Structures are given as C-alpha cells and as structure tokens.
Amino acid sequence: IAVDPFDLVVFGATGDLAYRKLLPALYQRHRDGQIPPVARIIGASRRPMSDEAYRDATEKALASHVPAAEREPETVKSFLERISYVAVDASADGAGWADLKATLDEGADRIRAFYLAVGPDLFGAICEGIGAHGLITEKTRVIIEKPIGKDLASARAVNDAIGRVFDERQIYRIDHYLGKETVQNLMALRFGNALFEPLWNAAHIDHVQITVAESLGVESRAGYYDTAGALRDMVQNHILQLLCLVAMEPPSHFDADAMRDEKLKVLRALLPITDDNLDQFTVRGQYRAGASQGGAVPGYLEELGRTDSTTETFVAIKAEIENWRWAGVPFYIRTGKRLATRVSEIVVSFKPIPHSIFDSSAGHLTQNQLVMRLQPDEAVRLSLMIKDPGPGGMRLRNVPLDMSFAQAFKVRSPDAYERLIMDVIRGNATLFMRRDEVEAAWTWIDPILGAWERTAVPPKAYTAGTWGPSAAIALIERDGRTWHEEV
Ligand code: BG6
Numbered sequence: 304i305a306v307d308p309f310d311l312v313v314f315g316a317t318g319d320l321a322y323r324k325l326l327p328a329l330y331q332r333h334r335d336g337q338i339p340p341v342a343r344i345i346g347a348s349r350r351p352m353s354d355e356a357y358r359d360a361t362e363k364a365l366a367s368h369v370p371a372a373e374r375e376p377e378t379v380k381s382f383l384e385r386i387s388y389v390a391v392d393a394s395a396d397g398a399g400w401a402d403l404k405a406t407l408d409e410g411a412d413r414i415r416a417f418y419l420a421v422g423p424d425l426f427g428a429i430c431e432g433i434g435a436h437g438l439i440t441e442k443t444r445v446i447i448e449k450p451i452g453k454d455l456a457s458a459r460a461v462n463d464a465i466g467r468v469f470d471e472r473q474i475y476r477i478d479h480y481l482g483k484e485t486v487q488n489l490m491a492l493r494f495g496n497a498l499f500e501p502l503w504n505a506a507h508i509d510h511v512q513i514t515v516a517e518s519l520g521v522e523s524r525a526g527y528y529d530t531a532g533a534l535r536d537m538v539q540n541h542i543l544q545l546l547c548l549v550a551m552e553p554p555s556h557f558d559a560d561a562m563r564d565e566k567l568k569v570l571r572a573l574l575p576i577t578d579d580n581l582d583q584f585t586v587r588g589q590y591r592a593g594a595s596q597g598g599a600v601p602g603y604l605e606e607l608g609r610t611d612s613t614t615e616t617f618v619a620i621k622a623e624i625e626n627w628r629w630a631g632v633p634f635y636i637r638t639g640k641r642l643a644t645r646v647s648e649i650v651v652s653f654k655p656i657p658h659s660i661f662d663s664s665a666g667h668l669t670q671n672q673l674v675m676r677l678q679p680d681e682a683v684r685l686s687l688m689i690k691d692p693g694p695g696g697m698r699l700r701n702v703p704l705d706m707s708f709a710q711a712f713k714v715r716s717p718d719a720y721e722r723l724i725m726d727v728i729r730g731n732a733t734l735f736m737r738r739d740e741v742e743a744a745w746t747w748i749d750p751i752l753g754a755w756e757r758t759a760v761p762p763k764a765y766t767a768g769t770w771g772p773s774a775a776i777a778l779i780e781r782d783g784r785t786w787h788e789e790v
Contacts, residue, residue: 306728308341308413312403314429315420316346316357316388320448322364324479325420328720330365333382334373337725341413345406346388347399357388373715393421393428400436407438415439416727418446427464434468444727446475449540450531454752455745462738471738475727480541481734482719482726484708485677489548489649490557492675492683499673500553502653504628509670511634512650512779512787513545515677516642518595520767521616525607532614533587537638539748543570544736546634549649550624559732563740570743574623581754586763586774588617590641593767600641600767615762616640619775620751621782635779637786641767647677650787661697669701674787681708681716 311329313321332338346357361383365374389406391399407415417433419426426447433439447465452458465474480486493499502508515537521528528536547566554561576584589612591602603616617639624634653671661668674684684703691698708716726734763772770776770786779786 305337305339306342306414306725308339308410309416309728310343310345310407310410310413311416311418311724311728312345312347312407313418313420314347314391314393314425315418316348317350317352317360318348318420320420321346322360323368324718324720325418325724326361326364327368328718328724330369330379330382331373331717331721332725333385334375334378338385341410342385343410344386345403346386347391347403349390349392351390352388354387358383358386361386391432393425393432397432400432404436404438411440413442414728414730415443416446417443418724420448423447423450423452423461426461430465430468439468439473443469444473444475444730445469446477446724446727448477448479450535451476451741452745453531453535455742455749458741458745462741466738472732474738475732476736476738476741477723478540478544478736479719479723480544480677481736482721482723483677484716485675485681485683486545486548487722487734488681488683489545489675494553494557505630505632507654508632509652509654510632510782510784511546511549511652513542513549513634513636513648514650514786515542515545515638515647516645516770517638517640518642518645518768520590520595520600520606520641521603528616529607529609529612529614533616533618533638533640534748534751538618538620538636539744540736540741542636542638543744543747545649546622546636549651550629550634552628557733559735560737562733563737567737567740567743568626569624570740570747572624572626572629573747574625575747576620576622576751576754578754578757581751581758584621584778585751585755586617586619586772586778587615587755588619588639588765588772588775589614589762590616590639590767591764593641593769595641595768602767603640613761615755617642617762617765617771617775619771619778621778633782635784635786637771637775639765639771643768643770645679648787649675649677651675652784652787661699665697665699668699672787674703682706 313325315321329344362379365379389399389403391403419429452461547569550569551565554565589603592605593600604610604612619637622634622636651673655670656668659668668688672686676682683706686701686703688699689702691700723734763774765772
C-alpha cells in the first residue's frame, strides 16, 4: 500500500548507515511501488557535493548492497531522480540551513521526516538547527538510532536535547531488531494463536535463551566499539527488546503506547545485577586470534592496535524477571563477536513432563522447545517427542515441527529498515522505543557496567570461532541446563 507523499532528509547522508542500509531500503520500497512519485529523499551532510555526485554515490551504494537481479536500470534511474543533496553544517548558525529550508518549502504540506544517521554528539545540534530554522511542520518526525547515550545520565541528556525541539510523539527511536520479520512474528505467534499463551508462564516454561551470535569481528568500527562493548552495543537495546517481547503481558491493542507500556513493565521488573551477584549472573569475554569461516583471524586487541583494552566483545547474562508470570524462570542471554557462527535465536524451553508412562527403552524424553530463529534462515520450530516409526516398540524421538520462512513464503524477506522507515512515514510508532523504555533499559545496565568497572576484572579470553569463554557455558550448566546449539 502506497504511503502518503513525504520528504525524507537524511543527515549523515555520506555515512555508512545511509549507504549500507537506508538508501538500499528506500530503493526496495521504491521498487515495490510503495513510495509515491512526488516523494523526495534529500541527503544532507557537511561536505559540499552536487546532486549529481550524490546520485552517483547512491548508485554505487546500491551496486554494493542490492543484489544485481533487483537492480533493473529503469528502476534505479527513477529512484535516483528522487534524490538531491544539500550541504548543511550542523551548528545552528552554520551554512546550508537556508538551502534546506528552501528545498523543503517546495513540499510544505507533505510528511517530513529527518533521519539523524549521525553520531549522538550531533543529535542536539541538528535538532536545534531544525527548530531554529522553522523546519518543523505539523507532519514532521525525527528518527534517531542508538547509541542513545553510554549510560543513564548521558541517555537522559540526549533525550532532553531532542525533547527541547520535538514532542515525544514526533520522535522515532529505531531499534532495527524490532523491524526483523521473525521478531514481528513473535507477536503474531504469541497473540494470534490460542495455543501458546496459556502455557507462557512459570508454571510451564523452564527457561528462555536469547542468543545473538556474530561471526564477524569489529571490522572497521573498532574505534566506536571500543568505547561501547557488547553490553552497550547489543544488550541494552536489541536483546532487551527481544526479552521484552517474549516476556510482556498481552497489550490490549497492537499499538504504540499499549505495546510500550507492557515492555516498560518488564524492564522495570528485571532483577538488578549488582556487585554481590555479578559473578553469578554475568560473564564478559574478549576474543583472541583464532579461526573463523575457514581462515585465521586476529584477536580483538590486534584489530584495535592496542594492548590495554578491557572492552568486552562477548557477554552472557542470566536475567530474572521479578513478577508473577516469570518468577523463577531464568532468561539466559548471550551475544558476541567472532563466535562460531552467525545465528540469532530465541529458545523457549518448556518444563519436563511430570511423569513418564514409558519404560527406559523409550529413550530420553527431551523437553519441548519453541525455537524462533531470527537469522539467518528465518524459521519457527517446535520440537516434539514422537514415536519412532516401525515395529521396534515404543521408542520416542525428538522431532521438530518446522516452519522455514523461505520455504513457506517464496518472497524476498525485507530488511528491517524497509519496514521501519515506512512505519515512520505512516506515523506508526509501535516498533519504536519510547523515552522511558530506553531509560529503564539503562537503569538495569548501569549497575552492571559500574560493577564491572569497580571489580576491574578483565574480560575472559576466548578463541575466535568458538562459543565464547568457558565461563559462559558454566553459567548455564551450573543450573543443570545447556545452551541450545542447533546450527
Ligand atoms: C548493530 C551493532 O546495532 O547491530 C553491531 O552496533 C551489530 O555491532 C549489528 O553487528 C547486528 O545487526 P544484524 O542485523 O546484522 O544482526
């Protein structure tokens, strides 16, 4: 369904996010016919550049990030015609704001969105410039992306700076994990079926695992990453959002505030991790040289070119939610760079059967598991015990009811940004984070960061290409459980 006419201004237009994600996503929406003919994409950044040069750069970006089969010359051409460029110096009295205003005035009645694809240190200045130059209309929205701060205090400062210019309802905080198809499917699965919800609680669920494993290292982002680490980069946002979607109460409607109210309650119910339970509940690691995807790879410190960094590239946490539904059900989470493979999944393990009617020849009865695989190969699998076929007696086997998205739906799976940018244009904030959510997440993360800092224990080493430090395995095995490894 086509969206209403809009102008989208991308600050940071010549940056990695714009070239790698935003322009390819907009291209796909254009290709699908979702973007009305008059809609414009206006690149903005400090460096002077002609419209032509920015179109060329966009074409190159599409060539690298959109499969050749999806780049029909006519479609690329008509997409590039939407694109223009304005050089803007972010400081409020800087050059370029008048040009941007003149460009936007040509479409004064359209939806207007500003995407701040820049570092958070520029959020405040750009918002101020937008406000001071009268660029905000009734239909204006602003999109920002993490990192929203590096702790609670700095997150508040960022939110305050944006809030001085925009109302909360105009602010769209992207967490691209919420735009992933399987993540949205988690909502469909939980609340579109009668089957799961009655079992979705401590009486029937033994534990939950959330794994976001990457096989790549820090690549060209070592500078940023070293100031962040895995806890800030992945857990504070993506993984806590996934945890919220698994754990929240059913909202009364699938709408922005109903959803966000419920997620907020989960964040506020997380058991605080402090100096006292830090060792029991967290493991941090840093990769050393090893092998990944068949080749030798350097360690984190070599990639960074320093020897003294204690930034974690891996973290495992046992989280607990202190409410009636989840009392006593651990949520084990882990994420890291340079792990054995790239896989993101949520595993819900149900309790064992209370009593077996079978004798030992039936074999081991495995607990039922619901596995939601986010990437790669999106799938939902429910493992069940069934009888092994044949006359050999009552032998049971663990077999998945398997729904692979690629097989079930023979369509291209859209990138998260495609869905999320169009949601902004539609004014649908359901898959975006509200200020209080971001701050509640930091409220839980801050004491972990503080405790790590105070104890000054360096991260545990792990070899690139493995599943992280052995302490992460011990974290779950202590409780008589194991990490799910269906790879
Ligand atoms: C980003 C992190 O938010 O998510 C990166 O900053 C990480 O470090 C990326 O690699 C992972 O996203 P995806 O969609 O590839 O799983």
